[in-house]
Amino acid sequence: xxxxxxxxxxxxxxxxxxxxxxxxxxxxxxxxxxxxxxxxxxxxxxxxxxxxxxxxxxxxxxxxxxxxxxxxxxxxxxxxxxxxxxxxxxxxxxxxxxxxxxxxxxxxxxxxxxxxxx
Amino acid sequence: xxxxxxxxxxxxxxxxxxxxxxxxxxxxxxxxxxxxxxxxxxxxxxxxxxxxxxxxxxxxxxxxxxxxxxxxxxxxxxxxxxxxxxxxxxxxxxxxxxxxxxxxxxxxxxxxx
Numbered sequence: 001x002x003x004x005x006x007x008x009x010x011x012x013x014x015x016x017x018x019x020x021x022x023x024x025x026x027x028x029x030x031x032x033x034x035x036x037x038x039x040x041x042x043x044x045x046x047x048x049x050x051x052x053x054x055x056x057x058x059x060x061x062x063x064x065x066x067x068x069x070x071x072x073x074x075x076x077x078x079x080x081x082x083x084x085x086x087x088x089x090x091x092x093x094x095x096x097x098x099x100x101x102x103x104x105x106x107x108x109x110x111x112x113x114x115x116x117x118x
Numbered sequence: 119x120x121x122x123x124x125x126x127x128x129x130x131x132x133x134x135x136x137x138x139x140x141x142x143x144x145x146x147x148x149x150x151x152x153x154x155x156x157x158x159x160x161x162x163x164x165x166x167x168x169x170x171x172x173x174x175x176x177x178x179x180x181x182x183x184x185x186x187x188x189x190x191x192x193x194x195x196x197x198x199x200x201x202x203x204x205x206x207x208x209x210x211x212x213x214x215x216x217x218x219x220x221x222x223x224x225x226x227x228x229x230x231x
Binding site: 032043094104110 | 122149151159160161163166173174176206208210215216217219220221222223224225227
């Protein structure tokens, strides 16, 4: 089964500094990878995805992620963090699911809480 | 732009009661997912529907059931509620079931007393 791992429960960074939130994946076949952000008591919001093509993917709010096949990683990055980026970030992978019924589901990592200090 | 609509946003139930959550996906999205998120946890996949047919099941208890109706809205029915069912329940929809990102509703917070 497909899975993703987020090795850090929490990341702390100062405003204006670059940030990285780590994610590694384990998949069979082509990986379909996603990043989502969640603010308190809100639904998850899509940031970016890697399906195929360029390894550097650009997404919403200035975020980007680099797909690295040899390291099986899909780290989320931003050149200059904002206090408003403080939130819970989830890496996710699309799982083949039940191929008899055509089901595909998204599996989420445990999440990384990002704190950006002013 | 239209988003995924969930109702109710909050509900409080007693143990052994029944609850029903509703979800209205984004128009033209063909896949609906239900997730359960406990405090401080990642969303756990419960069940999904593709073109109104159940397409996959995850860690959904037998006490729970779900369906998708002809107008594409979906309902999650939960019976014999337990304290451990207290969580945020999210509905999400997707335009492309294989590569498409999920669009989440704001969630329904269920508290079981």
